[in-house]
Amino acid sequence: GVRFSGMYPSYEMFDADLHRDIKAVVNRFTSYAVFIDSWSADWSKVLLLVEGGAKASRYVVFDRSAKTLKEVSYARPSIKEEDVGEVVTIEFKARDGLKINGLITWPTGIPADQRKNLPFIVMPHGGPAAYDAVGFDWLAQFLANEGYAIIQPNFRGSAGFGAGFREAGYGEWGRKMQNDVTDAANAVVRMGWADPARMCIVGASYGGYAALAGATLTPDQYKCAVSIAGVGDLRDMLASERRESGSQSLSYSYWLKLIGNPDKDREGVDAVSPIKLVDRVTMPILLMHGADDLTVPIRQSERMNQALKTAGKQVEFIRLKGDDHYLVSDESRRVVLTKLQEFLATHIGKPN
Numbered sequence: 001g002v003r004f005s006g007m008y009p010s011y012e013m014f015d016a017d018l019h020r021d022i023k024a025v026v027n028r029f030t031s032y033a034v035f036i037d038s039w040s041a042d043w044s045k046v047l048l049l050v051e052g053g054a055k056a057s058r059y060v061v062f063d064r065s066a067k068t069l070k071e072v073s074y075a076r077p078s079i080k081e082e083d084v085g086e087v088v089t090i091e092f093k094a095r096d097g098l099k100i101n102g103l104i105t106w107p108t109g110i111p112a113d114q115r116k117n118l119p120f121i122v123m124p125h126g127g128p129a130a131y132d133a134v135g136f137d138w139l140a141q142f143l144a145n146e147g148y149a150i151i152q153p154n155f156r157g158s159a160g161f162g163a164g165f166r167e168a169g170y171g172e173w174g175r176k177m178q179n180d181v182t183d184a185a186n187a188v189v190r191m192g193w194a195d196p197a198r199m200c201i202v203g204a205s206y207g208g209y210a211a212l213a214g215a216t217l218t219p220d221q222y223k224c225a226v227s228i229a230g231v232g233d234l235r236d237m238l239a240s241e242r243r244e245s246g247s248q249s250l251s252y253s254y255w256l257k258l259i260g261n262p263d264k265d266r267e268g269v270d271a272v273s274p275i276k277l278v279d280r281v282t283m284p285i286l287l288m289h290g291a292d293d294l295t296v297p298i299r300q301s302e303r304m305n306q307a308l309k310t311a312g313k314q315v316e317f318i319r320l321k322g323d324d325h326y327l328v329s330d331e332s333r334r335v336v337l338t339k340l341q342e343f344l345a346t347h348i349g350k351p352n
Contacts, residue, residue, distance in 0.1 A: 005160040007089045007101055007133050008033050018043055025062050025069065031088065033134040049075060052134035054086040075136070083108055085144025087134055090151065092187040094180050098168070101161070102153040102184055103132050104193075105140040107351065118149045119198035119348050122185045122214070122222070125152060126205030128169060128177065128258070131160035142337055147351025148344065151188050155180035157258070173259040174272025178213050185221055197223065198348040202340070204228035205296060205325065209274070212304065215285055216277035224347040226286045226340060229296050229325050232304030234273040235262050240297065278307045284314040286343045288336055295325035316343070
């Protein structure tokens with residue numbers, strides 16, 4: 001069969017009976033993401049990974065003959081049920097009317113009727129041709145355990161919602177894509193969930209760029225910004241890609257399509273390049289970057305750090321030694337989470 005993307009995975013199985021059974025069992029897990037993880041040779045038993053919602057990720061065996069479900073283990077046995085922040089979907093309209101989907105992760109220990117005026121983290125994903133769906137996000141869950149609510153918007157240009165939605169991001173890097181992130185922040189304020197005086201933007205990779213863009217393009221929107229392995233200098237990024245891949249490469253053409261051509265429109269590219277806009281920054285910024293990052297070179301954060309310091313802005317830069325773009329080492333993640341914990345508590349207040 002085929003698994004389709006979206007906020008929840010869905011399936012189209014080629015065998016009619018199997019399709020009926022899989023559809024029925026998926027429908028039994030309302031508000032959860034159900035992944036077909038493994039199966040017996042005759043498909044009489046199917047192992048499912050169930051994530052999201054208000055429970056810890058768990059493995060469930062579906063016996064098709066008996067029509068029964070049996071939980072067999074937790075995906076992360078050391079995480080207690082009460083330590084899981086509830087994950088729900090949200091839908092709102094961007095300022096130009098485009099429908100945007102996203103996730104809310106609620107802080108642990110706060111009942112539904114008290115989820116108002118909370119400190120909020122806006123956390124755009126990387127890629128940018130990636131997307132956030134219902135599941136287990138280690139960073140969002142950490143923040144939820146710290147008492148913060150999190151919104152993860154799937155801005156235009158995201159994957160997972162069809163080619164048209166992804167291609168709507170062409171030429172909109174830092175423009176309409178960033179507007180969608182800002183509109184997500186405004187949506188949770190408008191709903192009464194977020195305290196606008198306690199809102200920070202946090203992201204990694206493209207999300208790191210979006211965090212820096214939030215600090216420079218909409219400095220009144222947030223009280224702080226955190227960029228993890230983010231891009232701060234768009235002209236430098238494009239020049240690096242051209243050197244490494246060639247000016248006629250598909251890779252370089254793709255980035256020009258998203259960002260713009262600095263040879264033809266330098267002012268347009270600079271207008272959404274955070275390093276060119278540091279004078280607008282009014283908030284503290286935390287930069288963290290793997291020293292061995294081959295996807296976004298660490299010089300992006302080094303140059304951003306220097307530009308912010310030269311402009312007299314409040315910035316802290318953490319070099320993660322021996323790690324790459326994806327924070328694969330336990331030590332790097334420990335450092336990132338510890339610094340993030342301290343930074344957020346200092347600048348938007350540690351929740352009660």
